[in-house]
Amino acid sequence: MTTSSLLAQRLERVRSEIAAAAHKAGRNPEDVELVAVSKFHPASSIAEAIAAGQRIFGENRVQEASAKFPALRELSPDIKLHLIGGLQTNKARDAVQLADRIESLDRPALADALAKAADACGRMPELLIEVNTGNEPQKFGIARDQADDFIRLCQKRFGEKLCGLMCIPPADEDPTLHFQLLRSMALHHGLPVLSMGMSADYPQAIAQGATHVRVGTAIFGPRPTIP
Template sequence: MKSVDVKVNLEKIKNSISDAERLSGRAEGSVKLLAVSKFHPAQSVVDALNAGQTMFGENRVQEACSKFEEICKAHPETELHIIGTLQKNKVGRAVKICSCIESVDRLELIQEIEKYSLLNNKTIRVLFEYHTGEESKSGFTSYESLQEAVKYCAEGKSPHVLPSGFMTMAPFTQDEKAIHASFAGLRKTAERLRREFPQFALGTLSMGMSGDYRIAIAEGSTEVRIGTAIFGEREYPAA
């Protein structure tokens, strides 16, 4: 495969994010970069850490554990987020390795995260995944179901789960108006829920990937999830 300079790529992406912040009238540094290391080797993560990147995202719990257990010991500044659909039977392992779960898409998952966070004596930040795009995407599909999940946390039923914001994926389309609408929809939903539940900051809006992060920043994203532009093409495992 073609050699990838992770340090150079990180610098390019960070400069591009800064440009998008400026063009959108956003404060410099208001958008965080989550480096998505799915299907990339541990050495690529270490290269990114050595270049100053500390926040990483993984889709699969098994891969995250095998890759990050040693990395987190050697680099305690590492912050791992789980961003993929999370099965109930994987929650225990996820809680042990990560600091944030961005893909909370049902109330049952909050209950499981609470159970394992209590067992591990830690607090896990969570983002509620809200469905604003494709039919095939996961996430809460109505404002009422999302509201119910935040309310559950507000009632003190999950003290080891800290609601920190929201995540979405835009539809896979070339129609920029549709992408804008998807991200704007999450922003407006988040604003409404912040007013309703002021006890939680709910300040994180995780939206925007390699193809649409500039639009996401224009619509208020505070975190973009970038993989290929940093680490190169993914090495998918053999079927």
């Protein structure tokens, strides 16, 4: 079996499992978008996923995404790039120029940097606020007790460009409780997009209303070793 056919089969398996999870939850599978997390994987693997019909990709690092996606977009202009990793303020301008959606807005200083970058670049990607639902000190994301105020401020500032919320639950806890919390916040603020669920738990996320699931290993295989 070639690498290309293996990746295509993995992608099809994930799509089938997304559809099954949606049907089980009484949802339309078309209401759940797959974000293929391509961080650390080469552009050639992303090109294989594109050939298999995938159009939305997630990258953690602006510098890595900048090295891969301009050339891929020349060949496939309809692909979308989501930046899903913690974002430094000094990378805000590059992120605004490159991304279709930034999923990791998590603090006022970054909101300031993104607004300034958008004014300079003449464009603003869609934005998701990342909520640290487990209040884990080692993780990015706005703390739970600060999230409501921050969401309201960003809604006033960015309008419809702020379209939803994202979370990464603690690895040692039931993710369902965190997905329920994020869904409750999104409903309270009238935000339509819920980016939650990864390779290990996306069926549970879909059951709790995820509109986007971020899946990497189940599609691309183990991450290459990074020096």
